[in-house]
Amino acid sequence: MLALVVILVLGAAAVGLYVATYNGAVSKRNQAENAWSQIDVQLKRKSSLIPNLLETVKGFMAHERELLVQVSEARAALVRAQNPREAAQADSGLRDALSTLFVMVDERYPEIKANEGFSHLREELISTENRIAYARQAYSDAVTRFHNSLDTFPGNVIVGGRFKRMELFEIADTDRQAADNLSIKF
């Protein structure tokens, strides 16, 4: 009788532990996926701001046709991107082109700088750039938490092999520096 009770209690504890560990891992994976979709949302937001920006500066910057085309092409590449890696690459190209544009405006086009519509768009772009950076940070924090739950006890024994690991994309140092420069010059 006693043995039966002990077995039942141990069995219930084992099931409870399994359920808790499994659900914990699932909710951590969902958090990471949620953070990932946030990056996507912000990249879309960024590409939707570019046509307005070009519309605003085009009248003043007729001589900088080449640069404007460059910005427009970088945006098109971002819209076309099929996977995270392509999106990251296209995004960094767009960031460089925008950075050049803003430096040029600061140096040579005070009339654009004073334009209210332009400064409004510029703030929206700064903010979007920050949102992308924060969403990436939240994503990599969430993925790290998810992987930790798979690698540490009891996760490693119970559910470790049953979950696919997520991609932790590292932002190259040069990329990070470009972002820093951008936030100063914007």
Added chain:
Amino acid sequence: MFWERAEANRRKTRWLFASLFGLVLLVGWAAKILLGSWWAPVVVGLAGGLLSLVAARFSEWLTLFVLKTREATRDEQQVLINTVEEMAIAAQLPVPKCVVVDDPAPNAFAVGSGKKAVIGVTTGLLPLLDRNELQGVIAHEMAHIGNEDTRVMTTAFVMTAAITYAADALYAGRLFGLSKRRNQEEVWKKAVAVGIAVLAPLAARLITMAVSREREYLADAEAVRLTRNPAGLAGALRKLAEAPPAARTHAATAHLFFHSHFQDEKLAKLFSTHPPLAERISRIEAM
């Protein structure tokens, strides 16, 4: 680093709450010694606690009313709304409602948690800070929301109120002769019990204020984790240290705000809701 910092702060908060609970037990013991029964102070303490719980719940809403807040608009406060939305992404929280208080003294506050959270800033804050500094302040307020600090502090205040009411009930019980077995306890026990009745409310207040200060340090550490930029928050605190004191942020709502000016003298530090700015800055820069 900020992770260890945040964990140490949480541990300290748990200890402070444990000591508040210990105080409640001590007052109960004092009641048994002085009155021979538990019920009077317990009932009064519970009633007092309940009353202040209602008041504290109400006060979230009342704060917004008393401070005459108005909702921020994208036309007028574009940068503010943007930074709030950015920090919501970093903290993975729902975007809080964003309000403005017409007050030239620079300050900020957060009330509530989850979907009902509100972040407010004074009109004096916005022109004073650059974008990174504002980001630091908003991150600090977002950390308060994520840590559910409104709830933590309400709990601490309610426990303090309960202890104070219970101690009052003890005096009243002695005065009006509720005690029937007053001569059965030893004299030294009575002396200790009287001491407890006198000191417990004071100790509870000191602990509550210490909890409040710990939560401020914790929010600073979380803000650095969210922004990965200690310089922004430190810069904001440095500018606030030089700003003139707030007109409408009086003692009753001080615990809600980003910083408080009620802390100039040494003794006042113990009763302050916020740690000194200089200490906050040096801890942030050490991260």
